[in-house]
Amino acid sequence: MMDRLVLLSLRRRHLLITSREVTAEPEARKWRKDTQIQQASSYRNPSFKLLLLLSENSAQLYSNNPTSKYTGGQYKTIDLKLPTFYELCDRVGIPASGYRAAVMIMLSGDAQEYYSINLHGFTGDFNALIANIKSEFKGDKVHSARIAELRHITFESIARDHLGKSKRETLDLLIKKVTQLVRAATHNGMPKDKEYHNTLIDCCQGVPECAMALLSPPATYNALCAQLRNGVANAVLFCEPQAQHYAKEYPGHDK
16 A cells, blocks of 8 residues: 555656646746757867758758858958858857857858868867958958959959950949959958949049949949949940941941
């Protein structure tokens, strides 16, 4: 009889403990989960890295946006890739303390090779790791080369390098080049909109097709690009009929 009472008492206690665990406050369960994630996020824990690499979210995000990875290319900047990386980590529940372990997933090409050879055993934190990668691919020598290139870029230089391109195509190539170079020439962080804006204005000075658009340039870079495109398109539409009329009135004059 006594044994039966003891057994019933133990069963009641087990049910009570189980019930408490099931009905635990969501905050308490979340705290335990966060603690487990933080413990797992040590970069010395290979299972955490494997979990991230095998994550469906990370595979989908980077397969749909392959350019979101940092390659170390001469006009690329890792600062532009970090927002996507942070989004991925947030999506799969990786805290800031786990960024160091997960950084490999955002690298490809030369940057991935550099990391594998030189930083595999790196013991610094995430910020120190990013600074090391920046120093390798955007060091003083590379930075100086990008600034020198930026100083010499103009609408005319793009036209000379791409003979046969129309004025509108030349402008598009110039805008792309200015965007790349301003980013690449910025030592830390991302450049301000005004830096793109002012550089593009300087590059288009003295170009007749851009003159009207530059009389009253808008305040933002995107708006300036749109106004220049419209200005060049309108200038081309106006000049082509004039040239055709001149050729009819004075046949053979341009030969």
